[in-house]
Amino acid sequence: MDLKVNGRIRAVDADPQTPLLYVLRENLQLNAAKYGCGLGQCGACTVIVDGQAVFSCIVPIQVLGGKEITTLEGLGTIEHPGPLQRAFMDEQAAQCGYCIPGMIMRAQALLQRNAHASDAEIRTQLQSHLCRCGTHVRILRAVRRAAGLMQRGGSGSAVNP
Amino acid sequence: MTAASKRLAARKDDVNVSRRAVLRGTGALIISFALPPLASARQAGGLEPVGAAARLPGSLGRAPFLDAWIRIDADGTVTAFTGKAELGQGVKTALTQVVSEELEVPLDRLKLVTADTERTPDEGYTAGSHSLQDSGTALRHAAAQAREILILEAARKLRTPPDRLKAANATVLGPNGARLTYGEIVAPNLLHVQARPVTPLKGPARFTVMDRAIPRIDIPAKVTGGAAYVQDMRLPGMLHARVVRPPSYRAQLTTVDMTSVERMPGIVTIVRDGNFLAVVAEREFQAIQAMRSLAAAARWQERPTLPKQSELSAALLKLPAEDFTIFEKRAGVTAPATSLAATYSRPYLAHASIGPSCAVALADKDSVTLWSHTQGVYPDRQAIAELLGLAPEKVHCIHVEGSGCYGHNGADDAAADAALVASRLPGRPIRMQWMREQEFAWEPFGPAMVARVRASLDPSGQIRDWDYGVWSNTHATRPGPAGSTLAGQHVEHAFPIPPPRVLPQPEGGGDRNAIPLYSLPQAKVVHHFLPTMPVRVSALRSLGAHMNVFAIESFMDELALGAGADPVEFRLRHLQDPRARDVITTTAERFGWAGRRHGGRKGPGTGCGFAFARYKNLAAYCAVAMQVAVQYEAGRIRIERVVAAVDTGQVVNPDGVRNQIEGAILQSLSWTLYEKVGFDDTRITSVDWSKYPILRFDAVPDSVEVHIVDRAGEPFLGCGEAGQGPAAAAVANAIADATGKRLRDLPLFGAGVKAAIGI
Numbered sequence: 008m009d010l011k012v013n014g015r016i017r018a019v020d021a022d023p024q025t026p027l028l029y030v031l032r033e034n035l036q037l038n039a040a041k042y043g044c045g046l047g048q049c050g051a052c053t054v055i056v057d058g059q060a061v062f063s064c065i066v067p068i069q070v071l072g073g074k075e076i077t078t079l080e081g082l083g084t085i086e087h088p089g090p091l092q093r094a095f096m097d098e099q100a101a102q103c104g105y106c107i108p109g110m111i112m113r114a115q116a117l118l119q120r121n122a123h124a125s126d127a128e129i130r131t132q133l134q135s136h137l138c139r140c141g142t143h144v145r146i147l148r149a150v151r152r153a154a155g156l157m158q159r160g161g162s163g164s165a166v167n168p
Numbered sequence: 169m170t171a172a173s174k175r176l177a178a179r180k181d182d183v184n185v186s187r188r189a190v191l192r193g194t195g196a197l198i199i200s201f202a203l204p205p206l207a208s209a210r211q212a213g214g215l216e217p218v219g220a221a222a223r224l225p226g227s228l229g230r231a232p233f234l235d236a237w238i239r240i241d242a243d244g245t246v247t248a249f250t251g252k253a254e255l256g257q258g259v260k261t262a263l264t265q266v267v268s269e270e271l272e273v274p275l276d277r278l279k280l281v282t283a284d285t286e287r288t289p290d291e292g293y294t295a296g297s298h299s300l301q302d303s304g305t306a307l308r309h310a311a312a313q314a315r316e317i318l319i320l321e322a323a324r325k326l327r328t329p330p331d332r333l334k335a336a337n338a339t340v341l342g343p344n345g346a347r348l349t350y351g352e353i354v355a356p357n358l359l360h361v362q363a364r365p366v367t368p369l370k371g372p373a374r375f376t377v378m379d380r381a382i383p384r385i386d387i388p389a390k391v392t393g394g395a396a397y398v399q400d401m402r403l404p405g406m407l408h409a410r411v412v413r414p415p416s417y418r419a420q421l422t423t424v425d426m427t428s429v430e431r432m433p434g435i436v437t438i439v440r441d442g443n444f445l446a447v448v449a450e451r452e453f454q455a456i457q458a459m460r461s462l463a464a465a466a467r468w469q470e471r472p473t474l475p476k477q478s479e480l481s482a483a484l485l486k487l488p489a490e491d492f493t494i495f496e497k498r499a500g501v502t503a504p505a506t507s508l509a510a511t512y513s514r515p516y517l518a519h520a521s522i523g524p525s526c527a528v529a530l531a532d533k534d535s536v537t538l539w540s541h542t543q544g545v546y547p548d549r550q551a552i553a554e555l556l557g558l559a560p561e562k563v564h565c566i567h568v569e570g571s572g573c574y575g576h577n578g579a580d581d582a583a584a585d586a587a588l589v590a591s592r593l594p595g596r597p598i599r600m601q602w603m604r605e606q607e608f609a610w611e612p613f614g615p616a617m618v619a620r621v622r623a624s625l626d627p628s629g630q631i632r633d634w635d636y637g638v639w640s641n642t643h644a645t646r647p648g649p650a651g652s653t654l655a656g657q658h659v660e661h662a663f664p665i666p667p668p669r670v671l672p673q674p675e676g677g678g679d680r681n682a683i684p685l686y687s688l689p690q691a692k693v694v695h696h697f698l699p700t701m702p703v704r705v706s707a708l709r710s711l712g713a714h715m716n717v718f719a720i721e722s723f724m725d726e727l728a729l730g731a732g733a734d735p736v737e738f739r740l741r742h743l744q745d746p747r748a749r750d751v752i753t754t755t756a757e758r759f760g761w762a763g764r765r766h767g768g769r770k771g772p773g774t775g776c777g778f779a780f781a782r783y784k785n786l787a788a789y790c791a792v793a794m795q796v797a798v799q800y801e802a803g804r805i806r807i808e809r810v811v812a813a814v815d816t817g818q819v820v821n822p823d824g825v826r827n828q829i830e831g832a833i834l835q836s837l838s839w840t841l842y843e844k845v846g847f848d849d850t851r852i853t854s855v856d857w858s859k860y861p862i863l864r865f866d867a868v869p870d871s872v873e874v875h876i877v878d879r880a881g882e883p884f885l886g887c888g889e890a891g892q893g894p895a896a897a898a899v900a901n902a903i904a905d906a907t908g909k910r911l912r913d914l915p916l917f918g919a920g921v922k923a924a925i926g927i
């Protein structure tokens with residue numbers, strides 16, 4: 008079936024019940040969405056579907072036809088990082104970094120809706136995401152910094168407006 | 169190197185290509201690789217240097233030739249080699265800074281090759297906050313000595329006295345514009361020389377790269393979707409494997425009907441060997457579905473072997489113990505004194521990495537290449553070699569990052585699983601990925617512990633006597649032996665589980681940090697080592713230090729209360745070490761300890777706590793102060809503010825130090841407040857995040873400040889595990905200050921907290 012990922016239509020050959028996570032990682036060779044639990048409990052696999060942050064580990068691709076899927080790769084590149092990516096680099100907001108792509112995608116969905124989100128809203132949104140390294144304080148700082156960048160400069164997505 | 173691994177290693181890392189170019193004789197420095205003999209690999213992680221090499225700094229004694237650490241190619245490429253691995257602690261960046269500084273090579277011109285059994289020195293495990301002390305020190309000396317050699321060689325070529333030359337920017341510069349790049353200077357074997365024990369090192373005043381907050385070199389790829397982890401590896405023809413683990417520790421596989429699973433789409437093979445059961449499929453989700461079906465088809469015989477969780481401390485105290493008196497001091501003081509006693513406990517704690525363990529393996533007929541997020545490529549190689557009946561040199565073990573591990577998690581077991589499966593399918597790369605519930609059920613947990621302490625105070629409020637005992641299993645069941653891996657234990661011809669090891673002082677295991685740093689006229693400290701391990705255990709970041717510092721520093725506050733003394737002043741009156749005193753006073757000042765909000769005085773509900781330790785009594789010093797607020801209506805306690813100070817000797821990357829200490833504090837808050845491995849009489853039951861809750865964003869303090877005490881020019885002291893113990897005790901002390909109730913059993917937000925805040 009066809010999936011629209013990061014602005015491009017991609018034909019994927021997979022069982023329609025396959026959760027999106029495995030299709031992204033295996034069929035489309037995208038690294039950012041991570042397997043953490045496969046149970047919708049940790050946030051490591053988070054991507055954006057039609058503007059909403061979703062756990063890709065529990066969404067089968069059969070419900071995603073015609074929807075806009077955005078992964079961390081869709082927000083920018085090393086050379087041209089999006090505002091959240093830039094902010095996470097500037098704040099050095101990672102230890103192992105395994106949880107970070109999911110955190111960024113949740114924050115992206117929030118800031119796309121409301122670049123003026125309060126600290127409390129940021130925390131509430133990230134409540135469903137786990138970080139085991141204890142990078143939380145830096146993650147919050149990075150999201151706040153990105154909000155500032157996005158208030159000044161637009162949507163926050165370098166590739167996929 | 170095997171043919172297949174050569175092909176694939178070349179894909180992984182272009183440095184490898186240049187090495188082979190070197191071997192073909194393109195005029196680079198290295199002809200042969202200066203690795204230490206295999207014997208040292210077999211020491212399985214011990215870092216005791218051998219013979220005369222003992223006097224060499226850091227890990228140089230384990231690989232005494234400079235070219236084991238530093239290589240310069242004729243094309244000017246500079247490569248450094250370390251046996252340590254990036255675990256998300258930023259060590260790659262820090263080690264690159266060290267080499268760049270001493271070798272005078274810009275950061276972006278420097279490549280660093282990490283833990284790889286065919287390319288890097290054997291530095292045992294990346295553990296115990298040793299990386300900078302061991303590898304950083306070795307690389308620093310090797311780089312400085314290499315720089316000197318390059319200058320001498322340039323002097324010869326330029327016919328200029330060496331004292332008129334200087335190195336900068338990978339070039340040796342002389343008078344009248346004379347210059348030679350390192351690439352122009354190198355000659356075969358130039359660096360194939362024994363390291364010397366003494367090196368003139370650059371002074372801190374001349375640093376341009378060290379002691380600077382250089383951005384981590386791994387972060388850009390990690391935040392943009394680059395291939396950063398072993399989980400992200402994709403090799404041509406790679407297959408996906410899943411293991412079906414027994415439902416409990418001693419379960420025996422009685423029957424399994426494999427026929428229906430074999431017919432599922434994409435299934436390549438099912439591996440059954442005793443209690444080891446795994447499935448291999450073309451696609452990852454096919455492997456998962458087949459694993460589920462196979463698990464449903466398997467019949468196991470289980471036995472109840474676990475203690476009663478509700479009486480865990482009592483069960484530990486009843487286990488047979490080997491007692492080691494690790495500290496004793498008698499002064500014969502007998503005058504009257506007030507005495508206090510308390511018992512503290514900790515349950516089993518999970519490493520609970522966010523990414524379950526994963527490994528990729530590729531076997532030839534008689535060799536295997538393995539990519540793993542293990543903490544020890546050499547010890548792991550030995551385990552895999554024994555498991556597969558191969559000579560160690562037939563196993564090539566390469567570290568690739570995984571999710572943070574915080575000690576001995578499932579990494580080595582997943583590596584053994586991958587290697588075993590790969591050995592049944594030669595020529596096909598196998599990606600073995602554990603499931604969440606497997607990581608939770610099968611990782612070796614941080615041991616449950618009990619500590620009992622009794623002390624007496626003389627009338628002047630000075631501690632007179634101290635009597636401390638700690639009960640614990642071993643904190644190290646790492647490979648070496650094949651029997652330390654699950655695959656080795658589960659195959660039909662099972663390898664014996666190695667007997668548990670007591671980790672000796674001064675670093676210790678369960679007794680790590682059990683000896684207080686305070687000056688005490690009379691004291692006795694006993695390590696009650698428990699060889700029987702009802703639950704699988706091993707090293708969790710900081711080992712026994714988390715529990716011992718929690719107990720000692722909680723009890724110091726109980727004593728301060730008994731003496732009517734301020735907790736900070738009470739600590740200082742028992743401490744001589746000036747560096748210890750400095751981190752304490754720095755923390756107290758930055759926190760505003762003197763004017764702090766106080767439980768019971770400036771209104772109930774707010775309290776502050778303080779704690780201090782020097783990790784292992786020989787690494788970094790760390791003090792932590794915290795302010796908590798009891799929210800009676802919400803029935804919860806919130807941590808509002810944390811201030812810490814750390815003395816980690818010479819700092820390489822200040823932001824890296826802060827990141828490590830911040831992480832240590834938050835991780836320790838999670839362990840200390842929330843965590844407990846759950847089990848019934850047979851099975852581990854805390855197998856997902858709903859049953860093993862950890863700290864989430866709503867509980868993250870409003871601010872966490874880390875201050876670094878500057879010790880320019882002092883030796884490196886590891887800091888990755890310095891914060892856990894102090895953070896645990898500081899929060900317990902703050903809760904006691906706020907509520908007047910002392911909580912001594914972890915997790916603190918268990919049953920006890922309800923009583924403490926009266927809900």
Ligand code: FES
Binds near residue numbers: 041044053
């Ligand atoms: S992997 Fe999807 S929520 Fe954990």
Ligand code: FES
Binds near residue numbers: 140
């Ligand atoms: S940075 Fe390691 S899990 Fe968040």
